[in-house]
Amino acid sequence: xxxxxxxxxxxxxxxxxxxxxxxxxxxxxxxxxxxxxxxxxxxxxxxxxxxxxxxxxxxxxxxxxxxxxxxxxxxxxxxxxxxxxxxxxxxxxxxxxxxxxxxxxxxxxxxxxxxxxxxxxxxxxxxxxxxxxxxxxxxxxxxxxxxxxxxxxxxxxxxxxxxxxxxxxxxxxxxxxxxxxxxxxxxxxxxxxxxxxxxxxxxxxxxxxxxxxxxxxxxxxxxxxxxxxxxxxxxxxxxxxxxxxxxxxxxxxxxxxxxxxxxxxxxxxxxxxxxxxxxxxxxxxxxxxxxxxxxxxxxxxxxxxxxxxxxxxxxxxxxxxxxxxxxxxxxxxxxxxxxxxxxxxxxxxxxxxxxxxxxxxxxxxxxxxxxxxxxxxxxxxxxxxxxxxxxxxxxxxxxxxxxxxxxxxxxxxxxxxxxxxxxxxxxxxxxxxxxxxxxxxxxxxxxxxxxxxxxxxxxxxxxxxxxxxxxxxxxxxxxxxxxxxxxxxxxxxxxxxxxxxxxxxxxxxxxxxxxxxxxxxxxxxxxxxxxxxxxxxxxxxxxxxxxxxxxxxxxxxxxxxxxxxxxxxxxxxxxxxxxxxxxxxxxxxxxxxxxxxxxxxxxxxxxxxxxxxxxxxxxxxxxxxxxxxxxxxxxxxxxxxxxxxxxxxxxxxxxxxxxxxxxxxxxxxxxxxxxxxxxxxxxxxxxxxxxxxxxxxxxxxxxxxxxxxxxxxxxxxxxxxxxxxxxxxxxxxxxxxxxxxxxxxxxxxxxxxxxxxxxxxxxxxxxxxxxxxxxxxxxxxxxxxxxxxxxxxx
Amino acid sequence: xxxxxxxxxxxxxxxxxxxxxxxxxxxxxxxxxxxxxxxxxxxxxxxxxxxxxxxxxxxxxxxxxxxxxxxxxxxxxxxxxxxxxxxxxxxxxxxxxxxxxxx
Numbered sequence: 001x002x003x004x005x006x007x008x009x010x011x012x013x014x015x016x017x018x019x020x021x022x023x024x025x026x027x028x029x030x031x032x033x034x035x036x037x038x039x040x041x042x043x044x045x046x047x048x049x050x051x052x053x054x055x056x057x058x059x060x061x062x063x064x065x066x067x068x069x070x071x072x073x074x075x076x077x078x079x080x081x082x083x084x085x086x087x088x089x090x091x092x093x094x095x096x097x098x099x100x101x102x103x104x105x106x107x108x109x110x111x112x113x114x115x116x117x118x119x120x121x122x123x124x125x126x127x128x129x130x131x132x133x134x135x136x137x138x139x140x141x142x143x144x145x146x147x148x149x150x151x152x153x154x155x156x157x158x159x160x161x162x163x164x165x166x167x168x169x170x171x172x173x174x175x176x177x178x179x180x181x182x183x184x185x186x187x188x189x190x191x192x193x194x195x196x197x198x199x200x201x202x203x204x205x206x207x208x209x210x211x212x213x214x215x216x217x218x219x220x221x222x223x224x225x226x227x228x229x230x231x232x233x234x235x236x237x238x239x240x241x242x243x244x245x246x247x248x249x250x251x252x253x254x255x256x257x258x259x260x261x262x263x264x265x266x267x268x269x270x271x272x273x274x275x276x277x278x279x280x281x282x283x284x285x286x287x288x289x290x291x292x293x294x295x296x297x298x299x300x301x302x303x304x305x306x307x308x309x310x311x312x313x314x315x316x317x318x319x320x321x322x323x324x325x326x327x328x329x330x331x332x333x334x335x336x337x338x339x340x341x342x343x344x345x346x347x348x349x350x351x352x353x354x355x356x357x358x359x360x361x362x363x364x365x366x367x368x369x370x371x372x373x374x375x376x377x378x379x380x381x382x383x384x385x386x387x388x389x390x391x392x393x394x395x396x397x398x399x400x401x402x403x404x405x406x407x408x409x410x411x412x413x414x415x416x417x418x419x420x421x422x423x424x425x426x427x428x429x430x431x432x433x434x435x436x437x438x439x440x441x442x443x444x445x446x447x448x449x450x451x452x453x454x455x456x457x458x459x460x461x462x463x464x465x466x467x468x469x470x471x472x473x474x475x476x477x478x479x480x481x482x483x484x485x486x487x488x489x490x491x492x493x494x495x496x497x498x499x500x501x502x503x504x505x506x507x508x509x510x511x512x513x514x515x516x517x518x519x520x521x522x523x524x525x526x527x528x529x530x531x532x533x534x535x536x537x538x539x540x541x542x543x544x545x546x547x548x549x550x551x552x553x554x555x556x557x558x559x560x561x562x563x564x565x566x567x568x569x570x571x572x573x574x575x576x577x578x579x580x581x582x583x584x585x586x587x588x589x590x591x592x593x594x595x596x597x598x599x600x601x602x603x604x605x606x607x608x609x610x611x612x613x614x615x616x617x618x619x620x621x622x623x624x625x626x627x628x629x630x631x632x633x634x635x636x637x638x639x640x641x642x643x644x645x646x647x648x649x650x651x652x653x654x655x656x657x658x659x660x661x662x663x664x665x666x667x668x669x670x671x672x673x674x675x676x677x678x679x680x681x682x683x684x685x686x687x688x689x690x691x692x693x694x695x696x697x698x699x700x701x702x703x704x705x706x707x708x709x710x711x712x713x714x715x716x717x718x719x720x721x722x723x724x725x726x727x728x729x730x731x732x733x734x735x736x737x738x739x740x741x742x743x744x745x746x747x748x749x750x751x752x753x754x755x756x757x758x759x760x761x762x763x764x765x766x767x768x769x770x771x772x773x774x775x776x777x778x779x780x781x782x783x784x785x786x787x788x789x790x791x792x793x794x
Numbered sequence: 795x796x797x798x799x800x801x802x803x804x805x806x807x808x809x810x811x812x813x814x815x816x817x818x819x820x821x822x823x824x825x826x827x828x829x830x831x832x833x834x835x836x837x838x839x840x841x842x843x844x845x846x847x848x849x850x851x852x853x854x855x856x857x858x859x860x861x862x863x864x865x866x867x868x869x870x871x872x873x874x875x876x877x878x879x880x881x882x883x884x885x886x887x888x889x890x891x892x893x894x895x896x897x
Contacts, residue, residue: 021889028883029819044869045815045876046850052873056857709866760854760862 043180050180055760057174058786059100065790067092067161074785078756078763081783083315088161090316091330093790095165102310102327102757103170104178107186108704109328110193113137113200119381120184126388129380131270133390135399139498140415141196147417147500155425159191162330177759178705197328198421202414202446204276204301205346209267210538211354213644215255215482216264220638224660228646231539237547238527239449240513256484257356261639263406268643273302275721275733277525277541278345279571281549282451282459284519289561292744293453296567297334297343298735300726305703305712306764307753309737313781321428322779324737331424334737339432340454341741345523349447349467350538355397355409355485364395365486373400397485398497409485411492413466416501418444433458440464441509449523455743461521462514463528467507467536468492480538507534520557522549542649544577544722567740568748572774573724579607579619581652586622589674595682609723611694611716620696620720621681627651629673637665648722697729699772701753710759715772738776747779800828804842811846818846818877822884829888839885843877
């Protein structure tokens with residue numbers, strides 16, 4: 001009886017225990033499936049995790065290419081060589097490569113321009129989406145696609161084939177890890193997406209609301225404005241030297257409106273980051289060791305993980321071309337082909353105007369009559385939130401951007417159909433200088449300095465892109481003020497927003513600056529010429545890089561013939577001419593020996609911003625503190641912020657007797673500010689524990705998600721915002737591609753990162769260390785990696 | 795015989811792990827049911843998870859992704875912990891078939 005009872009008790013205990021164990025195991029299983037942990041298990045569980053499936057998936061060996069045979073083969077750094085006899089097959093395979101290696105980046109960029117980021121990242125991107133919807137870049141891209149199909153069906157067919165290739169790669173393989181992390185799938189890639197990416201690049205380089213910012217600063221600073229924000233920097237290193245003296249244009253007219261900070265600050269958030277620009281130069285054969293030209297280019301864009309550029313080599317039936325393109329764009333944008341090489345830098349041309357209107361509700365006054373705004377309701381989808389509806393308004397000039405009751409109309413040359421795609425396609429096929437010059441005529445957007453060299457020994461420089469001529473009362477006027485849109489002031493003749501433009505009222509191609517077979521030409525976003533025939537730009541970049549490039553080229557060319565190694569040394573030159581101007585003043589004002597390390601290194605410094613330099617650390621931190629002392633309180637007092645401060649050109653030239661120092665909120669003098677800045681810089685260095693410039697000047701590039709496993713490793717590097725080796729630690733802008741191409745000799749290149757967008761790939765960041773160290777790889781590659789054959793291609 | 799069954803079960807659940815993480819839990823359950831003692835069950839469950847993780851490393855190495863994975867920090871730790879924990883929890887199944895024995 002006792003035994004039976006014991007057995008019964010034990011059975012009960014077993015039942016309870018089994019139930020408990022079942023509950024634990026079942027609970028873990030259920031919790032893993034239904035709780036928030038499910039996302040992590042689905043994404044990161046070894047073997048089955050979506051992220052791991054995404055990263056380990058590789059393109060298949062054979063793909064049914066609908067356009068004929070093609071072959072794609074990678075080298076050891078994930079650079080593809082694509083070969084085909086037919087261009088449709090060639091660019092289908094290029095699309096497949098981009099879709100395999102950079103699909104997330106491509107999707108993110110088109111979402112940015114289309115105002116669709118909030119749909120995947122939530123309301124943090126709502127401001128961005130609203131701006132891009134109001135500008136209606138999507139409508140401009142659609143207009144561009146419509147025009148391209150009738151203007152150049154051959155190129156349109158290539159964009160179609162490219163899009164098919166992107167979509168085939170998407171369908172054949174797991175989506176990149178980022179799609180798994182955000183849990184969404186990309187829509188079909190379309191030719192209009194390619195064109196909207198071109199608009200994104202153009203906007204980055206030319207979409208500037210400087211007119212609005214300057215109007216507000218001018219209004220706030222009054223008489224001090226001209227000294228702190230000169231229209232012209234006083235230097236002798238324009239791109240084309242030896243032209244007539246500068247005839248400064250003045251505009252007696254006032255702004256039609258001065259929008260306040262609510263609008264200008266909001267718009268400024270969508271302009272390019274500080275420091276976007278570039279270097280390029282071309283040296284004629286008379287000055288080279290080989291007797292053939294050498295071309296160099298390093299575009300300074302945002303440094304991202306992965307990079308903005310994608311390197312590719314293409315072999316067609318009757319030409320080859322290699323270089324870099326923006327993922328999403330099929331054609332090599334910067335590079336070389338069988339006949340020559342080319343590169344670009346930004347002009348900084350004024351191709352955006354703002355117009356103020358007399359308005360009444362949904363009407364605006366235009367040339368004496370009231371007109372309705374063209375309006376359209378647009379719904380912005382928001383992940384984990386309510387959709388937001390934006391009313392898009394346009395006028396005869398273009399989109400109306402508005403914020404907190406402030407409104408301005410915007411004309412931008414990118415908001416109409418352009419033939420830039422035709423030009424970039426033609427560059428790849430060009431067979432020498434004449435071909436290339438013909439193609440440059442179609443390069444409508446963005447306004448760029450193009451440099452070119454061919455294997456016959458020719459060189460070429462040209463300011464490209466459509467630049468409007470504004471007229472008020474029949475007279476040409478600069479575009480540096482807000483115009484009266486209601487009066488029809490300064491309209492762009494021949495410009496049709498969201499349609500096809502005739503460009504009748506724009507600067508004729510022949511009247512834009514250029515040079516054929518010059519000794520050498522150097523472009524670094526500085527003033528183009530001293531006295532241009534037409535108004536070109538509201539302002540140019542500071543001339544620090546331009547003057548240094550010419551200083552070295554002049555010196556070297558006077559002594560000897562130049563080599564590709566000289567060009568690489570020039571691209572990575574780290575001498576800071578700001579320091580050369582300012583450090584002697586520091587030494588006069590302060591006893592740096594008593595200031596201690598690292599300031600006691602300044603007297604013997606060669607002004608080179610290199611990682612091992614103590615003096616470079618002293619100068620960089622001093623300059624940060626000096627700006628703060630000069631401007632912070634003075635600008636605060638008139639309602640302006642740090643983004644509104646003058647450039648470093650003004651800063652290093654600001655003398656003790658400047659009227660700026662007569663204000664109550666400013667230092668007593670520049671000399672007084674120097675002393676205070678050295679003290680502040682010393683305190684900062686002590687706080688941070690920095691010892692050399694390499695501790696301060698770190699390249700730390702982030703993936704858009706800013707997760708440690710997606711970001712790039714950090715390296716110290718050379719350069720500063722004012723050296724030829726342009727690196728801006730505060731805005732992560734620098735050389736996004738370095739290329740030195742002799743017409744006779746070994747070409748060298750390097751990317752700041754890697755060609756593969758997969759964060760777990762060895763080629764995600766395998767060029768970054770070389771880039772940070774100023775090293776290069778040969779342009780020639782050995783393609784012996786994974787191979788994909790299309791349509792039975794060999 | 796038990797070893798042959800164990801090997802077959804491990805292979806089957808490993809294959810299941812390739813398509814869903816529940817395979818890691820099921821593998822632990824299978825090992826626990828076949829273990830002769832709780833310590834062996836626990837070691838077997840965690841060991842199954844470790845084997846699955848090593849297999850995962852082989853997959854990554856084959857795809858040229860091992861270095862990137864080993865440098866991924868937090869992701870590395872999470873993806874190592876998942877099979878170890880699931881395998882060990884699954885091994886609790888040992889207590890399904892025993893009558894009060896805990897060692």
